[in-house]
Amino acid sequence: MTNPPMIALQDAIKKYDDGPPALAGVTLSVASGECVAILGHSGSGKSTLLNLIAGLDKPSSGTVTVDGTRVDQLGEAGSAKYRRASIGMIFQFFNLLDDLTVLDNVMVPAQLAGMGKGEAKRRAIELLGSLGIDRHAKAYPQRLSGGQRQRVAVARALMNKPALLLADEPTGALDSSSAEDVRRLLLDLNSEGQTILLVTHDVQLAASTARRTIELVDGAVKRDVVNDGSGAGLAARTPLTRPAGAVG
Template identity: 90%
Template sequence: MIDLRGATKTYDDGPPALAGVTLSVAAGECVAVLGHSGSGKSTLLNLVAGLDRPSSGTVTVNGTRVDQLGEAGSAKYRRASVGMIFQFFNLLDDLTVLDNVMVPAQLAGMGKGEVKRRATELLASLGIDRHAKAYPQRLSGGQRQRVAVARALMNRPALLLADEPTGALDSRSAEDVRELLLDLNAEGQTILLVTHDTHLAANTARRTIELVDGAVARDVVDTLSGATSTSSAGASR
């Protein structure tokens, strides 16, 4: 699903934000990327999302060479293949919950009736259909994040990217979102989770990648019998 080969990203004359990262994520995996501020987590996410290009190396997602896409191609790729969940929800306060969820499908040109049916089904499956006509600012943080998840899933993306999805939530809401991510992954959704929260990573993903100074310092897969680990800047699976 995700394949990075020697991906490096530098800005101006500073040290690389991402330094020759090579890693693969299989379809159906839930992988957590850990690291301190400045470790390269956000840069990695931006490269996979097509929001930025590597200075060198390649980024392939679901068969698409994302690093070779232009601006229009990147936007089309995100609409068709990627769902994104953000720390601060990024919902539109002047739109209702239902309208927020429908936006990605409307941008993709889906028919009006199909858009509404799909959005209504997602809200029901996430337990927030009773808030369909409400505005985001009237909801709790956990409810708003569920709306954001519904929006991210609207176009049936092959890949779900979660950037600190519980960072702005209280512990109870964070646990709800964690369980939601587990359920989605159990249904086959591929998830790349970027977080500094070791508890969230350990209890959501079976595989954890740690970035240090833009390089992969640790790649651990939990199995029924324990964990297997590879410590290398070129770790891959």
């Protein structure tokens, strides 16, 4: 018996006004344990797709199912509960709280989910240790490098043991060395069984991190390719398809 996919979108359409849809009938699936990259230029529909999967927005039509939950049918309270229980999110600019220590930042999701302070602290310290930044537990985020802050953000995203990790341009604000550290961290997490959806415009990051890459153009799936594992397969193919009329 085949296991159901972790993510399944069926003919998902999202319209915001009378113009072209932000998503134009997207159908895709992501298996549990996969690392899949969503690739595309600005305006391609990447952010809209991410918001639908995270339960931050709803499709105009079609279905969105994540880990067996029909996300498109959830109300506001149900969506918040779903994100706390099933989704971990990593952002380009970290989104850490500067007035909280590293340890307290990591503990926030667990406390919002109702975990006791002692248990949350133990879990947070364990994560910081596994990510090699436990020595910074009492520091404040602004005292850390970009790469260190992103590791804190990863620890926070993993706090509630999410079924799905959403990484939105996770290396976009980092120097090349820190970006490579985060890339390797994502590979390690995926090798341990974590399902990851990586949203990026960086062809090389997608090719060297994800097992599969889906390219969006004008809100539709343009390509869905399996990477060869070397990081060269996708990057060696044709460049990212630019929407009609795109400049530069």
